[in-house]
Amino acid sequence: MSPPVVDVDIFIAGGGAAGLTLASRMASNGYRVAVASSSIAATAISTGRVLFNHDDPAVAEWASLFLTRFRSRESNYDLLERPTVAMTNIGTPLKQSLTNSSFDWTLEDRDVAVVGVIGNNDLDSDLACLELRRSLGICARPLWISPFPYPTAANNHFVGELADILKDNISENTIVLPPISSDPTYALLTKLQNLSGKRVVEAATPLSLPGLRFQLLLEDVAEEVGVRLLKDRRLISIKIHGKEANEAVLSSGMRTIIVKFSALVLATGNLASGGLAVNGRGVIDPLNIFRVSSTQASGIHSSTLRNALSSGLDTCKGRAITKQGVVIRNVIPIGSLLKGVSYPLGYGLGEVMLEAWKSAPIVEDAL
Amino acid sequence: MMSRIEDGCIKCGTCQNACPVFRIENYPYFQGPRRIAVEAPRFSRELTSLSDSPHMCTSCALCESVCPSRLPITEAVLKMRTHYGIESEGGRRMISNINQYGRTIAPTSKFTSPVSGSTLFFPGCIGDARVPSAVQGAVDMLIALGDQVYIPNEWYCCGSPLEKIGAKSEVDRLQEMNSAILGTAERIVTACPGCTFQLQKNSNVDVLHVLEHLFEVITPSRLRWRSTNPINVALHSPCHLVRSVGPHTMDYAREILGSIAGVRVIDMDDEGCCGGGGGVTSTFPEMALKMARLRVESAIRAGAHMILAPCPFCVVNLRRVGDLEVKDLTAFLTELSLCR
Numbered sequence: 219m220s221p222p223v224v225d226v227d228i229f230i231a232g233g234g235a236a237g238l239t240l241a242s243r244m245a246s247n248g249y250r251v252a253v254a255s256s257s258i259a260a261t262a263i264s265t266g267r268v269l270f271n272h273d274d275p276a277v278a279e280w281a282s283l284f285l286t287r288f289r290s291r292e293s294n295y296d297l298l299e300r301p302t303v304a305m306t307n308i309g310t311p312l313k314q315s316l317t318n319s320s321f322d323w324t325l326e327d328r329d330v331a332v333v334g335v336i337g338n339n340d341l342d343s344d345l346a347c348l349e350l351r352r353s354l355g356i357c358a359r360p361l362w363i364s365p366f367p368y369p370t371a372a373n374n375h376f377v378g379e380l381a382d383i384l385k386d387n388i389s390e391n392t393i394v395l396p397p398i399s400s401d402p403t404y405a406l407l408t409k410l411q412n413l414s415g416k417r418v419v420e421a422a423t424p425l426s427l428p429g430l431r432f433q434l435l436l437e438d439v440a441e442e443v444g445v446r447l448l449k450d451r452r453l454i455s456i457k458i459h460g461k462e463a464n465e466a467v468l469s470s471g472m473r474t475i476i477v478k479f480s481a482l483v484l485a486t487g488n489l490a491s492g493g494l495a496v497n498g499r500g501v502i503d504p505l506n507i508f509r510v511s512s513t514q515a516s517g518i519h520s521s522t523l524r525n526a527l528s529s530g531l532d533t534c535k536g537r538a539i540t541k542q543g544v545v546i547r548n549v550i551p552i553g554s555l556l557k558g559v560s561y562p563l564g565y566g567l568g569e570v571m572l573e574a575w576k577s578a579p580i581v582e583d584a585l
Numbered sequence: 586m587m588s589r590i591e592d593g594c595i596k597c598g599t600c601q602n603a604c605p606v607f608r609i610e611n612y613p614y615f616q617g618p619r620r621i622a623v624e625a626p627r628f629s630r631e632l633t634s635l636s637d638s639p640h641m642c643t644s645c646a647l648c649e650s651v652c653p654s655r656l657p658i659t660e661a662v663l664k665m666r667t668h669y670g671i672e673s674e675g676g677r678r679m680i681s682n683i684n685q686y687g688r689t690i691a692p693t694s695k696f697t698s699p700v701s702g703s704t705l706f707f708p709g710c711i712g713d714a715r716v717p718s719a720v721q722g723a724v725d726m727l728i729a730l731g732d733q734v735y736i737p738n739e740w741y742c743c744g745s746p747l748e749k750i751g752a753k754s755e756v757d758r759l760q761e762m763n764s765a766i767l768g769t770a771e772r773i774v775t776a777c778p779g780c781t782f783q784l785q786k787n788s789n790v791d792v793l794h795v796l797e798h799l800f801e802v803i804t805p806s807r808l809r810w811r812s813t814n815p816i817n818v819a820l821h822s823p824c825h826l827v828r829s830v831g832p833h834t835m836d837y838a839r840e841i842l843g844s845i846a847g848v849r850v851i852d853m854d855d856e857g858c859c860g861g862g863g864g865v866t867s868t869f870p871e872m873a874l875k876m877a878r879l880r881v882e883s884a885i886r887a888g889a890h891m892i893l894a895p896c897p898f899c900v901v902n903l904r905r906v907g908d909l910e911v912k913d914l915t916a917f918l919t920e921l922s923l924c925r
Contacts, residue, residue, distance in 0.1 A: 222801060222833065256655075257650065257651065257652060257653060257655055258599055258650075258651040258652070258653055260653070263597060263599055263653065337611075339598070425597050425598055425599065425602075426602070448832075449832060450650055450827070450828070450832040451832060451833075469831075470831035470832055470833040471827070471828065471829055471830045471831025471832065471833070471834075472782060472785055472786075472829065472830055472831060473797075473830070473831045473833065475833065
């Protein structure tokens with residue numbers, strides 16, 4: 219029996235911020251687009267906070283497609299006129315320009331209690347308050363509450379109890395909590411805010427729910443504009459004839475699927491050794507047929523991280539180049555797979571999305 | 586030297602967040618995939634503190650599917666089980682049944698079916714003993730669609746549940762016993778994800794889950810059902826179907842159901858494991874029930890009249906809750922009217 223065939227104009231390998239941004243743009247322009255993703259995208263384990271270069275005209279274009287659709291999902295994301303400073307779960311400052319402003323802590327909030335939930339690793343209130351004082355000179359009060367079942371989407375009746383605790387025991391107006399639910403609508407936080415009369419905000423926590431929420435929103439928008447999401451399917455080979463790729467093989471569990479396309483976009487994440495998206499063991503098939511080089515990434519303080527994240531795929535006018543030096547006219551790498559576009563834990567979400575957005579003409583040209 | 590799983594872990598904790606057992610049974614009773622698969626073998630003195638943790642894993646493989654380093658976590662957890670040996674009451678009962686009948690449960694059902702043909706339908710132990718309607722339904726449906734389907738007179742357990750409890754020698758013995766029976770078929774079809782995966786591993790012919798058979802072999806153009814009464818169904822995604830056989834199967838299920846007039850597939854607010862796999866229903870029945878209840882409650886909240894599951898293990902475990910009708914997907918399709 220022959221494997222099933224998916225036939226599209228544009229096939230994108232990698233369903234993180236870069237892949238979904240470009241996929242959504244192309245699909246809303248009328249192209250047939252499929253996105254395959256395996257494992258968890260780095261976007262989903264990031265802080266989910268986005269910093270844009272506000273001088274870039276692509277910000278407004280990006281927002282015209284995504285932001286209105288985010289809002290229709292009650293996600294409370296706002297595009298700020300200029301970046302503000304938020305707090306991470308360990309009290310360090312984090313710049314952001316796209317934020318769920320109802321629930322984000324900003325520098326203007328000075329009357330703050332940081333509430334940890336015992337046993338919940340997402341927010342250490344003592345550590346966060348120490349670091350807040352050290353880095354920003356802000357005195358916040360660390361508190362701990364008992365780990366009664368913390369509200370989740372499934373048992374949100376605890377929201378009332380939690381609201382009472384916040385209202386009766388905490389004098390500060392702004393209360394920072396660990397991420398409270400995987401609910402992408404933030405409905406529980408709204409409820410908690412209304413019931414407690416407090417400003418309830420979430421720490422910008424990596425490896426937790428905020429990144430996952432952002433990922434789910436991007437996936438939702440992509441599906442809404444007609445992108446076909448092939449989740450948990452993994453790119454295992456690319457067929458190249460001469461200067462063109464025309465077919466890819468994906469694994470789906472124990473089976474394989476053939477994808478036929480006019481353009482292939484590689485958005486599989488950074489190649490750093492021990493890197494996340496590829497498989498944690500460095501560059502593997504089918505990506506190791508392409509030439510890799512290195513450039514000095516900017517904006518990262520740690521030199522170790524900077525070096526680790528500086529390598530990536532080499533390109534010629536946006537196209538991938540094989541190790542033998544052949545430019546493949548319809549294979550376009552985007553996002554953190556490119557050299558110099560990698561950042562730790564989602565600091566690069568903004569840049570990655572804008573660059574992916576701007577690569578649309580290259581993809582159209584390759585069709 | 587450390588294994589790949591031990592030195593490949595970046596300690597991000599994504600597996601712990603994703604684990605459906607860890608959501609309801611917390612530390613220290615259940616310690617989560619990272620602790621069982623990575624930390625315990627890495628620091629062997631912690632092995633003893635794991636207590637029952639390895640046996641509480643439903644082998645849903647959600648941990649593995651979200652692991653950024655793509656580590657084979659499920660396999661590592663099952664290895665820890667082997668390390669402890671087969672201790673559970675359920676495990677012992679299974680082995681004793683295998684010795685007596687060659688099946689994990691004593692054979693009970695008599696199916697109305699041809700005994701020879703080209704497409705061998707493999708009922709599987711759970712299908713045979715616990716959800717015979719799924720087996721009979723599938724055979725009736727395939728015959729109605731013109732398929733030369735048959736159930737052989739004799740067949741034995743595929744070995745999948747024994748692999749989950751680490752009983753390697755029984756797995757090999759069963760494969761040997763089945764080889765002559767299965768070897769003559771042109772194609773093997775099952776309604777059980779575990780059987781599909783296990784039999785395909787050792788077979789030269791295609792072993793297809795019935796959804797794959799319907800969609801890829803019989804093809805959607807010939808599948809035209811209609812429901813006389815409008816019905817909202819919640820479609821449960823069986824872990825072993827989605828993550829072992831492959832996620833395309835659920836695309837097929839959604840597409841088939843979506844094309845049926847009168848049937849509306851509604852989304853549950855979160856996907857998850859029903860608790861029916863990995864031998865947990867027999868070793869920790871209370872916990873398995875708790876997990877099933879979460880799924881059923883989610884379906885009820887979403888407004889479902891019925892849960893459909895393309896896996897007999899899920900059907901059995903979800904039915905234990907009792908608050909909502911649960912049907913095997915194939916049995917459901919068979920009961921609809923075929924438009925010819």
